[in-house]
Ligand SMILES: NC(=O)C1=CN([C@@H]2O[C@H](COP(=O)(O)OP(=O)(O)OC[C@H]3O[C@@H](n4cnc5c(N)ncnc54)[C@H](O)[C@@H]3O)[C@@H](O)[C@H]2O)C=CC1
């Protein structure tokens with residue numbers, strides 16, 4: 001496989017730190033720069049917790065980085081407001097991009113899909129890189145055809161900025177592809193405390209739990225007459241996401257346009 005030159009945005013973050021290790025351990029990956037909110041002009045190896053072999057410059061200005069460094073792929077693991085800006089910027093420069101950052105609305109996805117198409121540039125937005133989470137979403141889509149009353153409970157660490165999670169939104173979106181919109185619960189139900197019934201997407205209820213001690217977990221509950229099916233996935237650590245990040249960085253080299261969801265590139 002040809003060498004892939006990578007710019008990583010978010011090298012000091014929880015996911016960024018894991019991604020640096022994965023890049024370091026992948027012979028055909030080469031880190032050529034990092035985009036950080038500070039530390040401009042430093043080397044990645046000098047940032048706390050980063051592999052000592054990484055002789056790549058840090059930029060605090062993403063536009064300057066993309067213009068100055070010869071790279072094949074930008075991997076973004078930052079925060080919702082920044083991930084969107086980075087993807088738009090990269091597409092405008094014709095740079096292929098893998099986005100793990102969540103918090104994209106359906107309007108964002110529509111706009112960025114059009115831009116990727118217009119710029120004839122490959123991009124992957126993957127709300128969840130863990131293989132088990134992809135299977136949970138696919139199994140949920142299968143089950144929804146037969147058990148259409150569904151509630152999603154996603155549970156994450158308390159440092160998470162977006163709610164509901166990207167995975168919960170993607171799960172709900174996959175379900176809406178096979179299920180008619182429907183009202184769940186009693187037609188006259190009323191929330192005595194606002195938010196008690198969670199968020200709602202085409203009738204599917206989504207509940208977000210944030211607690212220290214959690215990493216990334218989701219249960220999809222399907223209720224039927226006299227029965228309950230639960231499909232559950234747990235990421236115990238962030239290493240669980242790395243095979244998916246690697247696959248996305250390899251796959252984005254071969255596509256044109258924007259792909260939303262790792263399930264679309266898995267064989
Ligand atoms: N797709 C997936 O499988 C997964 C996605 N995520 C998502 O990835 C994102 C990052 O998650 P974590 O690493 O847990 O968060 P984190 O808070 O640990 O790391 C985010 C990093 O982004 C950096 N950052 C902020 N502004 C920046 C800027 N302008 N330029 C460059 N870097 C900037 C911060 O300094 C921080 O180091 C979140 O949106 C999260 O939801 C997290 C886990 C798995």
Ligand SMILES: O=C(O)C1=N[C@H](C(=O)O)C[C@H](O)C1
Nearest residue numbers: 102127128160165166167216
């Ligand atoms: O912020 C996180 O941690 C995670 N974010 C992604 C999401 O919003 O679904 C993926 C995973 O759940 C971890």
